[in-house]
Amino acid sequence: MGVSCKENKKEPESIHSFDLLTEEEKRNPENALLGITVNEQLEVTLFAAEPTLTNPTNIDIDHKGRVWICEAYNYRPALTGNETKPEGDRILILEDTDGDGVSDKSTVFYQSPELNAPLGIWVMGNQVIVSQSPYVWLLTDTDGDDKADKKEVIFKGIGGEQHDHGMHAFVFGPDGKFYFNFGNAGGTITDKNGAILKDKNGKAINPENYKQGLVFRSNTDFSEIEVLGQNFRNNYEVAVDSYGTMWQSDNDDDGNKGVRINYVMEYGNFGYKDEITNAGWQANRTNLEKEIPLQHWHLNDPGVVPNLLQTGAGSPTGMVVYEGRALPEVFWDQMIHTDAGPNVVRAYPVQNDGAGYKATIENIMEGGKDQWFRPSDVCVAPDGSLMVADWYDPGVGGHQAGDLNRGRIFRVSSPGEAYKVPTYDLNTLEGAIEALLNPNLSMRYQGWKNLKAMGNDAAPALEQVFNENKNPRLKARALWLLTKIEDNSKKYIEKALENDNPNIRITAFRAARQTDIDLEPVIQKLVTDKAPQVRREVAIALRNYNGEQAASFWTTLAMQHDGEDRWNLEALGIGATGNWDKYYTTWLKKAGKEVINSKAGQDIIWRSRTGEAIPELAILASDAKIAMDDRLRYFRAFDFNPDQKRKSSALLKMLEKEQLAKESQESNKRLTRLVLTHLPSPYLKGSPLAQEALRNTLNETYGTEAYLELVHKFKDSSENQRLLEMAINENDNNMGKTAISLLLNQGGKEIILKELYSKDEKRIYPTLTSLKGIGNNESIAILEEITFNSKLPINVRKEAASAIGGSYSGEDRVLELLKEDKLPTKLIASAVSGVSRAWRRNIRSEAASYLDNSKDEDNPLPSMSELMAMEGSGEKGLVVFKNNCAVCHQVGSTGMDFGPKLSEIGSKLSKEAQFISIIHPDAGISFGYEGYLIHMKDGSTLGGIISSQTETDIDLKLPGGSTMAIKTSDMSSMKQIENSMMPTGLEKSMSTQELVDLVAYLMSLKKAS
Missing domain, CATH: 2.120.10.30 (TolB, C-terminal domain)
Incomplete structure (x- = not known):
């Protein structure tokens, strides 16, 4: 060894x-x-x-x-x-x-x-x-x-x-x-x-x-x-x-x-979740960061x-x-x-x-x-x-x-250094001091504990360390103990606050906050400290602080913000917690109205959490002289302001003709969309101006995700027919499924059925495709109605039968229909085909048993050592990936965003682990990709991955990459699935060589050096 x-x-x-x-x-x-x-x-x-x-x-x-x-x-x-x-x-x-x-x-x-x-x-x-x-x-x-x-x-x-x-x-x-x-x-x-x-x-x-x-x-x-x-x-x-x-x-x-x-x-x-709504990072938001690794932590949001x-x-x-x-x-x-x-x-x-x-x-x-x-x-x-x-x-x-x-x-x-553990007599003052200064934490604990027990007798030795040791970190250790064991800890803190090293001043201030000394004179001394990191600590200490000079201290710190230092800005934001109204108004009075024209002032307005900041925030958000992309941050800031009434009034004011006239035509449209996006929905009904703006914006954005988001937000059932058209036009992607989900939620069942009975097959088939995967009771009932209507063309009925099994509830329903022998013989193959890619292997197997040629031939794999020894082709493996894996995984822009992204999987998993993950998917469920069963009050069951969850809404990602919006008020229960959402038996759908080729391709996906 x-x-x-x-x-x-x-x-x-x-x-x-x-x-x-x-x-x-x-x-x-x-x-x-x-x-x-x-x-x-x-x-x-x-x-x-x-x-x-x-x-x-x-x-x-x-x-x-x-x-x-x-x-x-x-x-x-x-x-x-x-x-x-x-x-x-x-x-x-x-x-x-x-x-x-x-x-x-x-x-x-x-x-x-x-x-x-x-x-x-x-x-x-x-x-x-x-x-x-x-x-x-x-x-x-x-x-x-x-x-x-x-x-x-x-x-x-x-x-x-x-x-x-x-x-x-x-x-x-x-x-x-x-x-x-x-x-x-x-x-x-x-x-x-x-x-x-x-x-x-x-x-x-x-x-x-x-x-x-x-x-x-x-x-x-x-x-x-x-x-x-x-x-x-x-x-x-x-x-x-x-x-x-x-x-x-x-x-x-x-x-x-x-x-x-x-x-x-x-x-x-x-910033892992949205601070206000608890939505996940994948949820759309204004001023979204440009790259996923940054989006992941909500880094453009005030307060992160x-x-x-x-x-x-x-x-x-x-x-x-x-x-x-x-x-x-x-x-x-x-x-x-x-x-x-x-x-x-x-x-x-x-x-x-x-x-x-x-x-x-x-x-x-x-x-x-x-x-x-x-x-x-x-x-x-x-x-x-x-x-x-x-x-x-x-x-x-x-x-x-x-x-x-x-x-x-x-x-x-270091090369050639043998392992030699120092020994100290921890019961002596000298040994305890040596232990305190040791780099090992357990040794340090022993020294700290014994020195603390010695009390004032240890103070001279600790003072010597603080005064004479050249390593500031060892000075800091001694200082912490001096403030804990000496009755006169104030003198050590005051001395340390004069130290040239800002980290010692920070330590002294942190120690002061853990004592019962009066912090006001200490803060007074440090609010203008030359080191921004010291001022950061002071700002944080003002959180929920009720001293007489609290607002004055915060204002002094805020006046030193340079408009470039996000660390400092967030420290100011933390420090204003519990006192935003008082701190902000004191700062604004001191800074003057012209502060809105400085980058530093704009930062503080953006970060503020008080209705007192709404006037300045509205000015910045509506200033036509500022590029629209730069104004997005201010619109996003409205989401974090607690004063619903004042921010709604300010947003509605932006829709007035005088304001819109200042904008270019394109900026005018963007401004209107932004106002509607950030306007609390209850305030729409009281504003004819906002209602008109919504109607115009829905017309302008029709066919886009922005349109769907506005319909969802304001629950506009007058858009039902257009939702149907969008579901048909976008039937093979997430927007089409979102459109038909909204349509069902807004009482659109009858117009869907009307379309399915229209005899226009160019519209019937896309409508059925968009319904596939929705999985609530209403959508399954519609598909069953079409399946069992003997007056309809057989091809339409087959398509409907196949679509029933496109969701978790639908898979179960297909099995019920097969067991109860309710499906006409000529529709069984279509129904079974609809669950042939179900992630639950037992569903696939049981459904297939109702086909005459359903006998499952054994396809034993070679041993792991044999698989490891086989040579694979990454080029051929890419083809296998596209045919078998891309329905749920992405590599770069290829594939669907459902399971974990695999762009760098070759850097994370060894070759053997790749085989294990494919053959035994339950052995490696990535956190954040656990499956959930959601039972709805209408009796349906939905299965997928929760991509975002707030108190009122859940975004459920479905196999294939589409996402369904669910109201928590419509749910009866939610339970995590113990098994992986990745289907077992995937290796049986390919030859052994294809499996080896697939792993060769996955192993090639490594982080760029």
């Missing part, structure tokens, strides 16, 4: 090169590094591998240098179909007892049937916090034998069982508090008795108050929980530096190249904190902030992050950027050859080296595990 590798951007050239190995040899631990490219400044060695451990999801390193591992052998067995260990998963302790850099001792700290694929571990001496949704447990070793003999439930009720988007690891902050997070499946946190917990401000932690993935802080007794950030998708692990700044990664909806790294601005909204960095496709996992000095300088004080999707461990060197930051990428390890390399976590050891956990699997989670018996731990160090 003492293998090392220092290759950089070149592959080993010896006879042991990874390419020359057999598939079996590639998986052996002794070859673990041959397929991995390592940064030329670093050395990587294998610390541990199977059979000692398997499937490591998360690790921590204690103050003794031992690696603690969460294993996940029992990962998602109901979906993967894999075997399980009835005794449960394990928490392992791995130790290098002889200092050779290789683990030689393994101890099972805890194992239980209840432990199933835990995702987080934090070690603090004899206690360990383990995160495994829906639980957080505290495990304690009471007698020092490295075995847990006490288990307590700290939290529960967090997401579903074994959900990857649930609770992640806890970490210890420099302020002596715990930081943790959960992804967008977390939902709530309850105590051990099931009571929903409230945050520090008394708000229940549930989806009604907070959106999607959340970041938390609490005391070490788990009290006084604060929500520090929200609206992430799957924010995997928060990392906190010595100043108290938070960093983390977040995963996109698979296939959209939107993986991101975030600086977690306190109390920020991070910018992303630090977007890294493309991936499956981001663990992160630390490296504050050691044992690695080369490029890695000092930077985030180190694992991303299992593109098989990479990266650093993100950060620089200041206005009130925020910008970052670049420096790779540490990259599995360029070995796509089984799946780094799942990284930790800093007490000697300053890194330990990297490798899940080692052909797939990358997401309900998938292709290999249960492998897993690795790598050590990353």
